Amino acid sequence: MSALTADAGVGTELFSVTRSVDRATLVRYAGASGDFNPIHWNERFALEVGLPGVIAHGMLTMGVAGSALTDWLGDPTDVLSYGVRFTRPVPVPDPGAAELLIVATIGAVDADAGTARVDLRVSVEDKTVLGKAQAQVRLH
Amino acid sequence: MTGMTEVNADLVGRVFSGTPPYVVSAVKIAEFAEAVGARSPLHHDTAAARAAGHADVIAPVTFAVVIAQRAEAEYIDSPEAGIDFSRVVHANESFTAHRPIVAGDRLHTAVHVDSVTERAGIAMVGTRCEITDDGGATVVSVSSTLAVRGADA
Numbered sequence: 001m002s003a004l005t006a007d008a009g010v011g012t013e014l015f016s017v018t019r020s021v022d023r024a025t026l027v028r029y030a031g032a033s034g035d036f037n038p039i040h041w042n043e044r045f046a047l048e049v050g051l052p053g054v055i056a057h058g059m060l061t062m063g064v065a066g067s068a069l070t071d072w073l074g075d076p077t078d079v080l081s082y083g084v085r086f087t088r089p090v091p092v093p094d095p096g097a098a099e100l101l102i103v104a105t106i107g108a109v110d111a112d113a114g115t116a117r118v119d120l121r122v123s124v125e126d127k128t129v130l131g132k133a134q135a136q137v138r139l140h
Numbered sequence: 141m142t143g144m145t146e147v148n149a150d151l152v153g154r155v156f157s158g159t160p161p162y163v164v165s166a167v168k169i170a171e172f173a174e175a176v177g178a179r180s181p182l183h184h185d186t187a188a189a190r191a192a193g194h195a196d197v198i199a200p201v202t203f204a205v206v207i208a209q210r211a212e213a214e215y216i217d218s219p220e221a222g223i224d225f226s227r228v229v230h231a232n233e234s235f236t237a238h239r240p241i242v243a244g245d246r247l248h249t250a251v252h253v254d255s256v257t258e259r260a261g262i263a264m265v266g267t268r269c270e271i272t273d274d275g276g277a278t279v280v281s282v283s284s285t286l287a288v289r290g291a292d293a
Contacts, residue, residue: 019177032168032175033206050210057231061203063176070201071179075192076240083234085284130153132232135201 002072003140004118008112014104014118014125015072019057019064021090022097029060043094051089056098058086061129065122068102069135078138080115085131098124107134114139145290146222147263151215151277156251159211166243168206169199176200176251186243199241205233208269208282211249213268216286223265223288231264231285238278248272254283261290 002014028038035057038045046054062084070076092098100122107119120133157222166186173183181188189197211286217221241247248271255266 014230033209035209059178059202059205059233060160062233063178063200064199065174067176067178071177075181076178076180076182076198076201077237079237081234081236082201084234085232086230139153 001080004106004116004137005073006024006109006114008106008107008109008116009062010109012106014106015068016101017068018069018101019100019102021060021100021106022062022093023054023092023094025097026054026060026092028058029057033057033059035059043113052091054092054094056090056092058084061086061090061100061122062133064100065102065120065130065133067105069120069137070120072104073137078140080136080138082135083127084120084133086129088127088129088133090129100129102123109139111139145227145258145261145263145288146286147256147258147265148220149224149258151221152252152256154253156211156218156253157212157249158231159214159249159251162207162210162247162249164199164241164245164247166197169197169241169243172203172206173200176202189242194240194242196243197222198243201235203281204235204243204271204280207247207249207271208251208284211269212267212278212284213279215251215253220252223286227289229287229289231287232283233285234283235282236283239281241279243286245279246274248274262285263288263290265268 103121108117122130252268
């Protein structure tokens with residue numbers, strides 16, 4: 001358990017992890033979320049609409065990054081809010097996988113409010129795929 | 141050349157709340173947690189969740205999108221919205237939690253159409269889902285922006 005404490009310093013890196021996303025991950029997320037848009041599982045369809053191939057659900061990428069944060073924090077309810085911009089699609093090869101690199105740093109601390117802003121940098125092959133990925137987190 | 145989209149800005153301010161309530165199950169929470177790699181026992185193990193003070197397992201932070209997207213369909217699919225879903229790209233998403241979603245919750249969603257702005261043939265459509273429990277208390281707010289391309293964009 002790594003709950004954030006009030007002496008956390010701005011700029012501190014909290015963790016850096018990689019998570020693999022393959023076609024099976026996409027199928028599993030489609031079923032769990034109810035998002036069956038064929039660009040996330042049908043290569044022919046994805047190519048026809050001008051994509052480089054099957055791409056991950058933006059909400060899957062957001063969810064995986066959020067899970068990395070909540071697993072690190074220990075208590076998922078410490079995340080008070082969480083928002084992202086979807087800036088770049090994540091193609092998922094077959095065979096193979098997209099490797100998401102997730103790096104969390106402290107962007108701001110509001111000791112009076114008892115919260116900190118955690119900035120998540122999420123990239124694939126050195127290209128950032130989420131913009132302004134930020135969570136407000138409770139301090140302990 | 142870029143054309144205007146067909147997105148109807150007259151619906152800004154409208155609230156859609158006709159989607160039936162969503163009943164949260166422990167099985168669905170576990171499935172979703174597995175799909176996004178959320179390993180906390182609070183998502184998977186009722187005893188662990190109870191030991192932490194919850195009535196049952198709690199949902200991962202982005203789970204509310206399942207409920208929100210279901211409700212947003214009432215707006216997006218309505219003919220008067222003028223949204224061609226094949227031209228939609230998800231631009232941004234945010235969640236503000238008021239309390240965790242817990243297995244057993246029966247949740248109601250009001251979809252607020254907050255903004256429609258159009259520039260260079262792309263309409264940005266901002267919605268906000270206010271998700272409340274049976275007691276009327278807000279559980280989570282979900283804000284979403286969709287980018288809708290016009291026919292020539």
